[in-house]
Amino acid sequence: MELTYGPEYDDFRAEVRNFCAVEGKRNKFGAMKMGEARPNQLAVDWQGKLIEAGYTARTIPKEYGGFGAKPDIIKSLIISEEFVKTGTRGGIQNQGISMLVPTLIEVGTEEQRQKYIKPTINGEMIWAQGYSEPGSGSDLASLKTKAVVDGDMFVINGQKIWTSSAQFADMCFILVRTEPDEAKHHGISYLLMSMDDPGIDVRPLVTMTGEAFFNEMFLTDVKTPVTSIVGKRGEGWRIANVTLKYERGMIGGSGGSSTGIRGLADMMHTETLSGVRAIDLPVYRDRLLKLQGRALANKYHGLRLLSNDINKTGTAVEGLIIKLSATYLAHDIYALAVDVMGEFGTLYDDSIYKRQKDWMKQYIGSFMGIIGGGTSQIQKNVISERGLGLPREPLVKYDQNGWDLLKK
């Protein structure tokens, strides 16, 4: 067990710490949730400073506007540790930066990289993700939105759902069916399109939290140049999986649960029931301790995964389990918070009675993690098939009208 990063990183840590102390102080502005709105000018300016210093877009090559450092997990970790420790605001996080940019670097054309990466990482170009459809959720590859070539343009028709950021995005990376005669996984293409096209109709999708981070997107004769395809025609599914790989990493992170436990424990020290602090009531306390045990297991598992990355050790299953485990844990942490507060935990308005945190909203909101980026049930398929080598369910076709199996 060796938990230090080695003396060769001391200088780097000092450099980051100094940056946070000097620049971080000058740039105190409110946190902005992902997907809420376009980054404002302050955020864009700060982003520029971070890229220049190498604390965001760190490994993006210089010619595409990044910092151009060699990948070094420990350095990335030190950056995030120091930023968190000093309360310094990190770089902009959005789907363009975390999903599209790595995908373009991996499979995009040189022209696409030149055109899109720089403004995206700068925070000036915002991307929506056009994947899910009303009839294609877990079975994404069955998607029906189609694109046909007309001259030097793709013409797109169909409907997307869960398109976050679409209400203010400049561009969209979208999956469409271009080869209707091919098998479903081989008929899809990955296109980039402008959100300015008049054929795009974006309608907000209000979720059970009462907010509308997501949208429905209706596409009628939307046009995008044939050169805007990423990869070849029919390769979209493979390319989408490159992108999804990055999304799973985004949703799965295990650091959040320790913070959640700390917040919950703090609340239980102040919330009283007939004069007794919740923490002093063993029925609630034991539930807190149970969750703390799970959170600690996840926390150290996170260290083990990091070590696997650095030392090229470990097995696939160790990483595949993270999303399933972290998202349920978050849900259970917020659930206990609501229970501790009883009726007051159900308040969705704080004008008369204030509570420390909007636990109910977080409790409801935790479904976003459980369902987004592949539901827990899909995760279980992935874990058992790719992680444990269990056989797939045999594919059968049902008659949707009468539950009968269709003979081939």
Added chain:
Amino acid sequence: MRFGLSEEQTMLGDMLNKYLEAESSLDVIRESCDNTPHHNEKIWSGLLAQGAHTILIPEEYGGAGLSMLHSETVSEVLGKHIAPVSYLSNAVLSPLAITLAASDSQKELLLPGLASGDVSYGIGLTDAIVNRENTNLEITNGKVNGVSTFVIGGQTADKLILGKPGTLLLVDSNAEGVTIKPMITVDKTRDFAVVTLENAPCEVLGKEGSAAQAMQKLLNAGRISIAADTMGAADAMFNQALEYSKERFQFDRPIGSFQSIKHIFAEMVTELEPCRSLLWYAAHAFDEIEDEATLLACHSKAHIAEVAKTIGRATTELHGGMGFTDLLGLHFWFKRIEVNRQLLGGPEIQRHFAAVVQGWAPEAITAA
């Protein structure tokens, strides 16, 4: 940065695993379960030959002077093979009790016998944690009266270390006034005894009432070792069920192709793998980070017991009717996990201690 076992620790585990694969077959285990005491001398002598019992004994007393992470590795492998040996009493708790609580002269006298493997020990801490039978040990003028329950490895011991809150004392098994009777648990792979003392000559390790701190550390070692044993046993049940679900055909399909079954495996592995990470860190904290040691030890004992309970149930169930038979033998692992769960305090007790150490609960159940 490297989280987890070193190459040397991994090799230690692999070596032991090979040894037990050969020597601790299900047939051998059945035989040990039918015998009393259950402790298998042949397997134990092989472990002695490999020096597994000296890991936690300081070098100056003839031990290897290694870490809890080494010992945890051994415990996990022993749990995987449900080895019927008294490693916990002879190699973990007794050497540590002496190292942590005894005077220098006692250490010089006692530790070399443990290191050579010539003197075997049983240890009873159960009543010092939660006293359920009002079994107080009263010491007067070098004589002890009282009862100690669930003395680990008691039947095969030459010497006994018995705990009461704040004090650890040493008794000779053969001394006058010492009666040792087996306590038969559902797990026939380990030995527990009830020791009754009537004016039996005894020796306090260190001074009377001075062992509270030593006891805390000792319990942490016990918690981690038992958690590791459970980890190994749960992992073994998981793997056996996984293999079975790939081979067993029903409805013309391997049962592991049904999502109802695959999803149980996904849920199990999602719980189980982080347990190993928790365990490694708990052992590391025991070795290096005193402030976190008790919190991590308590949580690893509690959390791994909970996860293993689910795995014990699910893997038995996944074998269908066969899972319920003696023929398959899976029940030996199930029972080992169940006894480990209660041994030195069940999950609720551990979580209570975890709360106490964080200042979240007012008092411990005992003065230990």
